[in-house]
Amino acid sequence: MTTHTDPPIRLTSFSHGGGCGCKIAPGVLADILKKSTGFPVPKELMVGIETADDAAVYKLNDEQALIATTDFFMPIVDDPYDFGRIAATNAISDVYAMGGTPIMALALVAMPINQLPVDVIGRIIQGGESICAEAGIPIAGGHTIDSVEPIYGLVVMGLVHPSKIKRNADARAGDKLVLGxxxxxxxxxxxxxxxxxxxxxxxxxxxxxxxxxxxxxALSDLNGVHALTDVTGFGLLGHALEIARGAGMSVRLRMSDVPLLPGVEQLAQQGFVTGASARNWAGYGQDVVLADAITPTQKALLTDPQTSGGLLVSCAPESVEDVLALFHREGFAQAKVIGEVAEGPARVEVQG
Structure with missing residues (x-):
């Protein structure tokens, strides 16, 4: 891991927002997509835009389906190498969230060429390359442009067996929800x-x-895992709501069981909350219900945009121990059961 030092250039000063907090608010995005023109969908397209899933999946043959996704954003940190690592990790996550194995990436690079030194841009790209190497995939190409704000990300492709795709819409009543x-x-x-x-x-x-x-x-190999997504820019509530709407079920969360990074509750109480948090809340509509015991700070954490966030798993109760054991073996020590799926209206309900 790189050591944090104060760089001569603050990357975050070049951008109006950072990381997945740059996402268009869920309500606005829904309006945009609602007005888009429909198009013929080939039978081989197994996952498209219908449930706001993490990636598109196209069946190649009886044994293979291609996963395709892209993600890019403006700096969330000032260290260029760390920015590249975070952006690459975030982009690759969508392949894992479909239960797949990444096979290749393309780099998307947009930089203010006259304002950022070439070596800074190079460090961003090197950071992305280091994560791709960790994932075991090459960066096989990409595209670069001169831009007002620095933007970096990847197009990522992966493979999955058609019968092992884990959509965000297949949760079942009685499932437990595990956050990674x-x-x-x-x-x-x-x-x-x-x-x-x-x-x-x-x-x-x-x-x-x-x-x-x-x-x-590995989760895609467990029969008891029914639905899978990752928690990113729309916050835990937003991505839980996608599960609820996709399945036509109620998702019930317990705030007391939600794992938090150290110190974030205190920082949120001090007002360190992104503007995307309020935009996320406004975009959920009437489909998120918070108990009276939920404090404004807890609400801010539930709507907090996650960059390169954890997997959210909907699994049968008898599979919970296997799911948690898998996470813990891979170093996700704070993975935890945070709620369940139940028959009821397609919404998210949060208890204290």
């Missing part, structure tokens, strides 16, 4: 941008955002 990583990345990034994040907080943020969601591949 703690929440709070958006809060830490807000504190970092205002120079209020200490060294320990920065290390926790980098460790969380650069940990590849490799358990996704």
């Amino acid at each position: 990583k703690p929440l709070g990345v958006g809060v830490l990034s807000a504190a970092l941008k205002k120079e209020a994040l200490d060294e320990a907080g920065y290390r926790a943020m980098i460790e969380n955002t650069t940990r590849l969601n490799k358990p996704g591949k």
